[in-house]
Amino acid sequence: AMGEPGTLKHRRPASVGEKKESDETYNNDKPISTTTTMDSKIVVVAPKKKKYTTTTTTKLEDDDDDKLQKAGKAAAANQPSDKNGGYPEPTEDELSFQYHVFTLLFLNGNLIHQRRYDGRDLFITGMQTLLYNLTHKRFPFCGQVIWLLSLAWCLYGTLESSPHNANHHNICGLVSLVLLPSQFQRCRMIWNRQQEEKKQRAAQQQEEEDDDDDDGEVTTDTEPVSIMKESGTLEDLNTVRLCIIGMYVMAGFHKLNTAFFDPNVSCAYDKIWRYFEVFGGYANDHEDMEGAVAQMPFFLRTLPFQVVIAEFVPPMLLCFPKLQRLALFVLIGLHTILLPVGFADFGSIAQSFLLLFTSPHAMVTLSGIPRHFWGDAAVVFVMFEFLVQYMRFYDERSEGEPPFVQAEVGMVFFCFAFVWGSIYRTPNVPGPKVTYPKTWFGKAVILFFAFFTWNPYFGLRSTGVLTMFSNLQTEGPTSNHLLLGSNPLKLFSYQDDWVYIKEIDERLQFKRYDGEILPRVQFDMFLHRMKEEWAEEGEECHDMYAWVEYKNETYESNDVFYDPAFAEFLEPRPYWQRKYMLFRAVEIEEPKTCTW
Numbered sequence: 001a002m003g004e005p006g007t008l009k010h011r012r013p014a015s016v017g018e019k020k021e022s023d024e025t026y027n028n029d030k031p032i033s034t035t036t037t038m039d040s041k042i043v044v045v046a047p048k049k050k051k052y053t054t055t056t057t058t059k060l061e062d063d064d065d066d067k068l069q070k071a072g073k074a075a076a077a078n079q080p081s082d083k084n085g086g087y088p089e090p091t092e093d094e095l096s097f098q099y100h101v102f103t104l105l106f107l108n109g110n111l112i113h114q115r116r117y118d119g120r121d122l123f124i125t126g127m128q129t130l131l132y133n134l135t136h137k138r139f140p141f142c143g144q145v146i147w148l149l150s151l152a153w154c155l156y157g158t159l160e161s162s163p164h165n166a167n168h169h170n171i172c173g174l175v176s177l178v179l180l181p182s183q184f185q186r187c188r189m190i191w192n193r194q195q196e197e198k199k200q201r202a203a204q205q206q207e208e209e210d211d212d213d214d215d216g217e218v219t220t221d222t223e224p225v226s227i228m229k230e231s232g233t234l235e236d237l238n239t240v241r242l243c244i245i246g247m248y249v250m251a252g253f254h255k256l257n258t259a260f261f262d263p264n265v266s267c268a269y270d271k272i273w274r275y276f277e278v279f280g281g282y283a284n285d286h287e288d289m290e291g292a293v294a295q296m297p298f299f300l301r302t303l304p305f306q307v308v309i310a311e312f313v314p315p316m317l318l319c320f321p322k323l324q325r326l327a328l329f330v331l332i333g334l335h336t337i338l339l340p341v342g343f344a345d346f347g348s349i350a351q352s353f354l355l356l357f358t359s360p361h362a363m364v365t366l367s368g369i370p371r372h373f374w375g376d377a378a379v380v381f382v383m384f385e386f387l388v389q390y391m392r393f394y395d396e397r398s399e400g401e402p403p404f405v406q407a408e409v410g411m412v413f414f415c416f417a418f419v420w421g422s423i424y425r426t427p428n429v430p431g432p433k434v435t436y437p438k439t440w441f442g443k444a445v446i447l448f449f450a451f452f453t454w455n456p457y458f459g460l461r462s463t464g465v466l467t468m469f470s471n472l473q474t475e476g477p478t479s480n481h482l483l484l485g486s487n488p489l490k491l492f493s494y495q496d497d498w499v500y501i502k503e504i505d506e507r508l509q510f511k512r513y514d515g516e517i518l519p520r521v522q523f524d525m526f527l528h529r530m531k532e533e534w535a536e537e538g539e540e541c542h543d544m545y546a547w548v549e550y551k552n553e554t555y556e557s558n559d560v561f562y563d564p565a566f567a568e569f570l571e572p573r574p575y576w577q578r579k580y581m582l583f584r585a586v587e588i589e590e591p592k593t594c595t596w
Contacts, residue, residue: 087361087429094360095228097371099237100136101363102352103147104378107132109349110154110172111385112408116345119389121157126382128153133375141190148183151176163461163582167468168346170452171247175353178239178445182232189227232439237356239442241434243449244353245315248331250453250466252311257480259471259592261304263293267469267594268304271341310334321430324357332420336413344412351416359429366426369419377415384411457484459492463582463596473592475519475583480592498586499523499569500549505560508544517586520550521577524569528578531561531570 090098107129114122128150136143158165158173165173228234260266293301311334314327331354335347355363363369388408437443456462456474473480475495479487497520508530518526534541546560557563561570572578584595 087359087427090360092226092228094364095226095234097364098355098358098360099228099233101374102355103132104129104374105352105355106172106175106349107150108378108381109345109352111381112348112412113166113169113172113345115385115388122385122389124153125150126386129378129382133378141187141194144183144187144190148180148187151180151183155180159579162579163464165464166346167464167466168349170464171243171353172349174243174445174449175240178236178243178442179233181441182236186227186231186233189225189231193225193227235437235439235442238432238435239437239445240353241318241356241432242437242446244356245318245434246446246449246453247466248311248315251468251470252308252315254456254467254470254472254481255304255308255311256482257470257472257592258482259473259480260308262471262591263304265471265591265593266304267471268307269293270594271469272303272337318357319434321433322428324431325424325428328354328357328420329424332416336416339409339413339416344409347416348412351419355419357431358423359431362426362429363423366429367422369422381411384408454489456495457481457487457489459487459490459495461580461582462495463584468596469594471592471594473587475586476588494521494581495519495583495586497521498550502547502549504546504548505544508546508560517588519583519586521573521581522583523548524571524573525578525581527560527566527569528572 107125111122111125111129114125128146132143132146132150135146155173155176158169158176161169255267260268263269299306310330314330317323317327332351335343335350339347364371437446451458453466455465456467456472457479459474462472462474471480474484474487474490475498477487477496479485498517499520501516501518501523531541541561542559544560545558546566547554547556549555555565555569557565560566573581587593
């Protein structure tokens with residue numbers, strides 16, 4: 001059977017606790033000894049001149065009971081668990097692959113976001129995605145280092161462009177900050193494991209070259225280490241889940257105001273107006289919104305209430321593993337509706353966050369999606385966005401409206417349908433349990449996130465803190481919020497220090513118009529920004545007219561950037577204010593209109 005003269009005797013398997021006696025046979029007048037124990041394989045040590053078969057195993061000696069216990073624990077990990085709805089607990093492989101899919105979706109969402117702003121950042125993010133996809137399997141350490149650099153790049157981009165960031169951009173920066181420490185630890189552990197494997201292979205080769213005097217070959221029985229757990233990745237992902245739940249809840253909380261429920265100004269109608277054509281041609285009647293809403297079906301008349309419920313209740317259900325499927329269905333549906341109206345980037349990024357609430361066992365093992373699909377889809381997205389940038393440079397007509405916008409929305413929609421359709425056809429396996437952070441770092445992140453999203457009520461910044469399209473107004477002595485109308489938490493006066501813009505040069509009307517009211521901090525930063533932009537373009541900014549009122553005093557000049565009368569407005573603000581503060585225009589006499 002071994003291809004050479006000689007035979008090998010086989011006996012019945014040894015029973016538990018019984019050791020099998022040694023058999024000896026002869027091949028070319030030299031013995032081949034075989035020794036087995038209750039759960040060992042046969043070890044054959046052949047002469048050095050003619051080696052036939054060598055099977056490496058671990059010989060059980062005095063520590064048989066300890067090794068049996070470890071084997072029992074490993075087997076129990078793959079057994080159904082009552083805590084997991086009768087399904088096995090996620091394995092290390094399933095946890096790691098789900099994290100890999102999250103990485104690809106996060107990078108693709110950030111890629112779509114970058115297309116709106118800077119071609120350089122889009123190229124860098126696209127190359128990060130391609131390199132990570134090419135290296136994560138064959139060169140795990142290199143792939144994880146690329147993901148580490150991608151997180152650092154995202155965080156740097158968030159800080160560098162602050163405070164003029166979209167809400168989802170701030171969330172991406174926060175998630176990058178949370179994952180950076182554990183990702184660094186993950187890279188270190190993978191590097192150490194690779195070095196240890198090299199040492200073991202070298203030792204094994206050395207043993208194979210030894211003389212045949214030894215009667216057996218012994219390898220160390222080390223219990224596998226869970227890198228996802230030991231690196232802190234699982235704990236940091238739990239912190240990310242808490243932030244995502246808070247993101248949706250605070251977005252709904254900010255909408256609890258009188259203006260959001262006013263059909264004349266509510267963002268609930270303003271952002272999905274195009275859909276109304278399907279229900280009777282309400283699309284063009286913006287002058288009499290209240291009358292148009294009164295003619296709509298009941299489910300459209302109650303749209304603001306539906307939006308608030310959708311952003312309040314399902315995120316709270318994400319805290320309960322058995323109810324996560326229902327919550328994810330509502331939230332994915334919400335993002336799907338918003339895709340065609342300009343939120344493809346936000347929907348793509350949100351998809352990566354919501355994937356963290358799915359069961360790794362259901363997503364990786366039960367869904368039936370081939371593992372290579374995720375990498376292939378990521379490459380397609382990168383190539384598509386690169387093509388879009390090429391078309392923008394090639395065709396000047398595409399500068400105003402980037403090409404393939406509809407195609408981009410279609411690709412994101414297809415990804416939604418394929419991914420979540422595959423997951424929802426699996427059994428309802430409970431997802432990960434969301435718990436309060438155990439580390440001081442996670443607790444600090446949650447506290448900072450809570451403080452940041454409550455900034456409007458403290459009298460600090462009112463934009464970029466999940467107040468997008470909420471109709472919220474906290475400026476002035478009172479607020480339009482239904483629960484905090486008297487501004488009981490306002491500790492700072494930045495929102496109430498106003499500058500009235502009576503008239504301003506049309507060349508300076510960059511999102512600022514005659515008749516607007518701005519907080520003083522925002523007005524100062526606006527003038528600085530305009531002066532810097534004109535200087536960067538190499539153009540003179542003389543002879544620009546401005547007429548404003550501040551603290552009952554009038555300031556008027558035909559040369560606003562060089563007139564001593566405006567010197568106090570042109571003094572540089574502290575660095576932390578320039579990087580942190582951002583306010584909307586104040587609307588006092590009328591209901592707050594729908595703004596970003």
